[in-house]
Amino acid sequence: MSSVTFKNVNKVYSGDTHIVKDINLEIASGEFVVFLGPSGCGKSTTLRMLSGLEDISSGEILIDDIVVNDLNPKERNIAMVFQSYALYPHMTVAENIGFSLKMEGKKKAEIEKEVNRVAEMLQLTPLLKRKPRALSGGQRQRVAMGRAMVRTPKVFLFDEPLSNLDAKLRNSMRREIKSLHNKYSKTTVYVTHDQVEAMTLADRVVILRDGEIEQVGTPYEVYHKPASQFVASFIGTPTMNMMEGKLQRDSNSWHVVLGDQKVDLGKSFDDAMDGENVTLGIRPTDIHANQSEGSIALNVSVVNSELLGSTQQINAAMAQQKLIAEVEADFDLDGKTSMNLFFDPNRCHVFNQSGHII
Template identity: 50%
Template sequence: MSQVEIRELRKSYGALEILHGVSLNIEEGKFVVLVGPSGCGKSTLLRMLAGLETVTSGDIFIGSDRVNDTQPKDRNIAMVFQSYALYPHMTVAENMSFSLRLKQESPAVIEREVKRAAEILGLTPLLPRYPRQLSGGQRQRVAMGRAIVRNPQVFLFDEPLSNLDAKLRVQMRAEIKQLHQRLGTTTVYVTHDQIEAMTMADEIVVMRDGKIEQLGAPLELYDRPESVFVASFIGSPSMNLLHGSVVTKDGAFGVKVSNGDVLPLDGDWSKSVGKFVTYGIRPEDISLGRDDLKVRVDVIEPTGPETQVLGTIGDDKVTVLLKARADYTPDATVGFAIDQSRVHIFDAESGRRLASSSQKALAH
């Protein structure tokens, strides 16, 4: 296992800059997930760690070694690709042992390491088979086995589950997490799927336009997103984001939204009165009760244990996630209660998180 440190990393293709001075410290043994929309630079960053892309400027350290100019085969990392990249003419055992044979390890070492990896991943009965005889999940396990036999300092995963169906993705997600718990190898995992990020990571790095937007533990990002971008990206269903301005009403503070309703606010927002903001509330923090939120119902989606109510408030779309069964008529207006302690307020112009005067006082 090794620590990974990235210092002011930049990547350009001619005049086009993809990464804009990214700095990141990954502690030894941690499982870190890079997440973000397509084109944000997460896969480019991973490929630079692997040595598959050159560094324009900045530094990459694996352990105490600066590896900017080190060949991929000499970095003591193992990468698992989206496409599995198995050799079709080789058996499972031959695919898994390929890197060891290239290093001219002894037959005894090769047999031992392949056996160990096959037992960890439940591949022992499949060792004589060829990739064409395997399911998608089995092929992915073989690709992971090929990485394990190298005993790397760092595992790199590049969207390894995106080619699998939904049920198999859930299964493989758990298997990769169990693998990390068993081996304890420092892992950097790239995905565009925030559910994968939330369920697997020790730390999530949210990327946007070649920069780090926010990093932290999964629930830290979920409970306290620092921007509208992170708030909308982390969580499924995503956070409701309603546009309006801070007002006072009957001695209390609220946000007046596009249909004229005033949504409640906790705390002292006197310094923000008149300011245009985005009012964020997660679907599960809305419940039956007071009429804080008057929603015109568009669609009801029952899932059994929960009911999603998809509706509209003025110009904004809203999702309510109820832990109960409900049957509302489309176009009906229904009142819901808001958990005011779970409201998030963002500046409408910058998209950054805002705090009330009382919250700022607590922070100091």
């Protein structure tokens, strides 16, 4: 197993286009790390620099404490699975999986043994004699994974490998990838814009924004303890409610003024924040239709509701701002045009004007 380290890594293209900005990150041996972010945030470029397919403008990348900046992809002993399957159409599944071993000059018997081992692992044994055109999308992606795995590399790299699959296949392949990692504990770096993939696969998530790391944490941490308004808004569906207000202190208690309502936060802030404009963030799943001990009431105007199966989404307004609550499916609105919704103040987030958590 192998560790990966990024030290002050930058990527600047011609025209002074700064794509990756001073990335510092340590990935432990055997860890599954997911780079997550919107299109154009630099996640694929960072992965390609690690693989050797992109040059580094400045900084260092180390694999097992060895600087690999000047090593070609083959010398880095990594394996990469791409968004496009990149299979040879004239070769069988077996030939595609074993191609890299053939190029290394391995004997035919050894190649066959390794191909069979990987094929059994990925449930491809019945398909070994087929060509890519006779395979489904999920089967092709498993062949692409097998071609990477047959070499037993130090590090696995995945660049949005499931984005070309339909939803059902994505779920199935995601479970297979997770199962294989749990079994073999290979160091894995995975790039995606799909937060479900990130949250279900990762030991840690690296959230990128405009080429910079916004937050690194476990799936639990980036969801429940976002470091910034960007992270809070990017993670979670429906997205976190963001309501503009003013932070005020009365005696020893703090609250946010939202229109004509004062929302008691039950927590303390620096005295310098008194009177500052802030953003109150509350996840829709943390807003409830029924009051519980210690919860805070929000008086809202009901716009409409949508049944989502196991839950009901109430679309509301408060202080001329939108508010979404995801409540019990069987809650009866009974034609209400206004109502109280409730939230636990310990589950809310307050952001300053720069978008940082306070």
